[in-house]
Structures are given as structure tokens and as C-alpha cells.
Amino acid sequence: MENPLTPEVLADPVKLTRALVDIESVSLDEKHIADCVEEVLRGVPHLSTYRHGNTVMARTELGRAQRVVLAGHLDTVPINNNFPSELRGDLLYGCGTSDMKSGVALALNLAVTVADPRYDVTYFFYEAEEIEARYNGLTLVSQAYPQWLEADFAVLLEPTHGVVEAGCQGTMRVVVSTTGARAHSARSWRGSNAIHAAGEVLRRLEGYEARRVEIDGCAYREGLNAVKIGGGVAGNVIPDRCEIEVNYRFAPDRTPEQAQEHLREVFAGYEMRVTDSAPGAAPGLTAAPAQEFLAAVGAAPVGKLGWTDVARFAAMGIPALNFGPGDPNLAHHADEHVELDKIRAGDAILRRWLSGV
Template sequence: MSEPQSLDILQELLAIPSVTGDEEAIAAYVERFCREFLPAGQVIRSGNAIIALQPSLNPAATETIVLAGHTDTVISPNNFTGKIHEGRLYGLGSSDMKAGDAVMMEIIRAYGRQWAGAYHLVHVLYDAEEGPYEENGLGPVLEEHGHLFRQALLAICPEPTDNLVQVGCLGTIHATVTFKGVRAHSARPWLGDNAIYQSTGYLNALAQLQPVDHTFGQLLYREVMHATTTTTNNTKNTIPDTFAININYRFAPGKSIEQACREIEELAFAHGAASVDFTDLSPAGDVNLENPALQKLIAISGQPPQSKQAWTDVARFSLFGLDAVNFGPGQGSMAHKENEYVEIAMVREYERMLLEFLGERG
């Protein structure tokens, strides 16, 4: 079986800036690319997301695999975009997750309408994953075009996993916990009531929280709740009457958003919070180790599966009713970092493993 060479595609993707909210150019590039190698009716544009259908000519192929990668990046400096040094290709999004996107696109280029693997393929390259949950481009794809792959056997998200299979994912909630006081001039604080000080019991309770471990077989997921930002609505010479704390709660698979929200509220109100407002609600991803395609992928990877101690769109596929897994060539340690890079050898190994899994016959 010949191995695709996706590095030139990756370099093209890295040359196109695609910070969340600015994905028009990269979507246009991906759409043109897919239409070059697949019939027009098998490429669908949905906003800044592209769905490419690649059915197999193999008469034994009866199941579908979805390959779903986001094309957007965070904002982070990179002084070496497009350069190769010591086996590393540099660029914003190289690990997270344009390397995985490039491999998907190389499968389209290398095999096009002659694909004869063990599965029918649906490629989804979508926007806005790095932003708020409600703005994620995969949501409209599932709502408007999910009928094309609702019965798929497995979805693979090529998140940066160092070529390891990472199962499930944590849910994540952002909430604004607000404490109230009485405004006063800072020279006469006895005329007011400092809202910041109202929160000290709550902040101390948060600081004392320990990770809560949840296990699924050999997989460990750790729940954590922390304050991440704070704001007041006053000038520097004013005792604040409002103090707002952003809380980020990462919760384990098997726990509903409703239950996780209740836990945030119970702790906050028990320590005098005036209000709790939820600003971003993302469910946890299911753990489906019994899925036969997932078992096959784990075997090909040659390593035991890992838990995903973060949120990914595996969760969104779980809500859709489709088993999904994280498996990609990028390095998790490089995600969102300055001067991000991907190891070229990791990309080549990922190409080999993914094609072995998909059963390309040559």
C-alpha cells in the first residue's frame, strides 16, 4: 500500500491564516481542493464548513467512517511558519490540528473517486471549534447534513493526541459567579461593603477543592473546578459593589450538563454568591470502548487507549448519537503554544496507521 504524502498540503494550510472567526479563505481553499478530486455532487459547502463524500468501490464496504477536523486556530505567535527544522514543521495550527486535516485531504487527493477501502468515508472540515460551543461550525453540519452519516460506525477527530487513541472527553462549563456589596469611595470604605471581600469564603472553598477521579475501565478522568478570571465595575479609587468570577468546571463523562450546573450553583450559593450565570455549556463525550471500529483502531495504534483530559467535538458527536474518538498526529503539548510545530515523522506514521485502519487495498 502506498503512503500519501500530506506535507505539501499541510504547508498550504499553514500559509492561510484561519483564526476563529476568520475562516473564509481556508474554507474556500478546502472547497476548491475537494472539488478537484471528487465529483461536484459529493462536495457540500455549509457556511465555512466543507463535507466531502468519498464512497468506497469495495463491494464489501457497508459501514461509514467520519473524519472530522476543524480548520480554525487560536491566536498565538509563530516566527517560523512553513519552515522545517530538525524534522519539525512550524506553523500556527500545525499540531492543533491542520496536520490531521492535511492527512484527510491527502486521502481525497490520492484516491479520489477510486477509493476502495473497507469503509465509505465522510470528511468534514469545519470552522469555529476554538470558540464558544454555540458558534462551533460542526453544529450546523450535524443539524443540516447529519442524515448523510447518522448511521456511521465511528467518527475520528484528529485532535493532537501524539498518535494515541484518546477516548471520550471532559465536559466544560464557564459560569459567572457574582458577589454584591455597596459602592463607596476608597478613602471612606466604612461607608460601603467591598464585594471582593464577600467572595473570600467562596475563593477559599475553590482553592481547597481536589480533583475528583472517575474511572471507566482503565481510563481515568479528573474533574476540576477553578476560578480563571475576575472583573469589577469600578475605578481604582472606588470600593466595588460587584465582583464577578469566571468559573471553569471540567466534568467527567457520564455527568449531565444539568447536574454539573447544579454543582456549581450549590457551591456558589452556599458561600454567599448573589447570582450564577452560565455562559458556555459543553457536554462530556461518551466512553464507548465496546465499539468494534474503536477496538480495531486501538489495536493498530499499538498502545492502550487514553482518556481525553480536555473537551473536544467527540462530545458533540456523542449528543448526535454517534460514537467518536480523538486520534491525531499533532502533539498535545504544542497546542496553542508560541512557535507551534508538528513532528513530520508523527504525521507520516499517522498516515500509515489511518490508512491501515481504513483498509485501503491499493
């Protein structure tokens, strides 16, 4: 199959965004897009290119004093009547336009066109970010070839609408359970209704006051919310168990262990089990490349309120931030789109940063 990433397309980040969007790459089906990206990068003389699964990495070897990473995931969520792409005026519509093929296009365009950056650069295009962590290409490479990711600083090209979003919040899911005793509903006083008992858990959530934390000038607002509830046996049985699934988004000044301890205090007296947890990441703005990146952007950073793979970089001791042209509020939507001006502006910022001009 002919590679749609032609020299003409590669030279223009807008055209490149559209070409990438028109390569279907739902999670676990990234082989074709990885093949196309790998073929392009292996043809660039100033890069050394490697592949692991459907993750492709290319790097300069110029002997610079510092190394930076530009990273983006190749996969998308399932298509929702938004494939292939469609250009409407100054907006490009299609699955992955915002999250995050416009960001991938910026990195791939720079990889091909910038031969003499002021840092050594690692360009990292990875698989399976949108699904379970065990498939995530960044995680798999960090386990198999950690040397590929060694760097002083990383930019994750997640959608931020052209704003620097520093660090990220941690996330934790727990299940809080209430118990009772079964009985026939005609003789309900002989039992104890676990669903009714869940009312106190819900009242604690309703009255919860979430922390607001400022770290390195970046504000993080926590959140604690019920996201699912289940219980019941049959239409004529008093239920003896009810489970409330709760999601906690916590500021990066808390470890997962501290977050769990806090939740045990909130839900004291109830059974609670943790079903999922991921640490946050501090803003990471003190590294010299980060300061130089902020200077190139020319605007103050804000805290990332969601969770992103910057936390995986932070776990490896690499400060990282989020920056990309897409609007995060459009990620995963059927009408997902990206503004062409945001792609061009992001390209100008990254070029200014890498060139030092």
C-alpha cells in the first residue's frame, strides 16, 4: 500500500495532520500508521530510528548537552461517523484531529525538517494510549528499552488548545460498599436495606469540599465524585449489598498512598477497596529546557486537571509538560476537530524553541 505521507505532505503540518487522520488507527490497530511513520523516519539521514511493536522512536545523535523528547500517541478512540477527515473552512474535522494527530503531525514534521536543533531530540510515536495501561507503548518501551526514553525534559503533544498545561493530577477509583440483610419486601422490617444505607455515603460525597492547590504557580482543583452505583437482588427482596464506585482526582502534591489514606478517612466506617490508581506529576518547570520552552510560548502555564502520560515520564525522573494544538474538550467527540491556525501556531512555537531563535 502506498504511503500517503509524501514529501509534499510532510513539509506542511496542516496537510500532514489531515493525512494522519485519514489513516485509521483505533487502539490495537496501529500497524499501518506505524509502518508509514517508520518508513518516513528511516529515510531521514539525521535520525536513528527504532521500533518496538507499533511504537516508533527516532533520535538525533548530535552530542548536545541536553536531550528532549517530543511524544505523541498514534491511536484513537473508535470511529464515530467521523472518518475520513473533512475540511470546513478553517476547521479540520475527523477522529483524532484534536486527540492527538495534530500534535503527532507537529512532531513528525519537525523530525523531518529540523536537522540541527539546539538539543538532541527524541521523537516518540507510541501505540495504545487510549486503552488499558498494559498495552501503552510508552510503558512497554520503558520496560523493554528504557534507554530510548532517557532525556532531560519531555513535551507530550496532548491537546491543550495551544496552552502549556503543566504536570497532571493523579487519579484513583474505589468501590465503597454498604451491607444489610436480605428479607422479603413484604416483611421488610425483618431485613436491613443496603441501598438505603448508601444514602450516608452519597451525603458525604455531596458535602465534600475539594481542595484547590497551587504548585509552582499552577492551580490544581481536586474532585471526588460517585460515577456508578449498583445493588439489588430481585424486585421482592430487600438488598443486602450496595456498591458505589467513586473517582478521585487528586493534586500532584499527594502520592497515591496519601490519596488512599484520605479516602479511607472520608469513608470511615465503610468497606472500601481500590480498583485503579495512577500517580500525578509535578509541574516540572524548573528544568532549563522547560524554561526555554515557556519563553518560546510567551504565556504562563496552567495546571493539567486531567491525567496524561506526563505522569509516566515523571515516574522515570523526566520532567514533562503537555502542549498541543487540539482542544481537549473536543477529544473523543463525534464532532472532534482542530483549528488550522492552532496547528500553525504550535509549529511556530516548537520551531522557535528547538532553534533557540
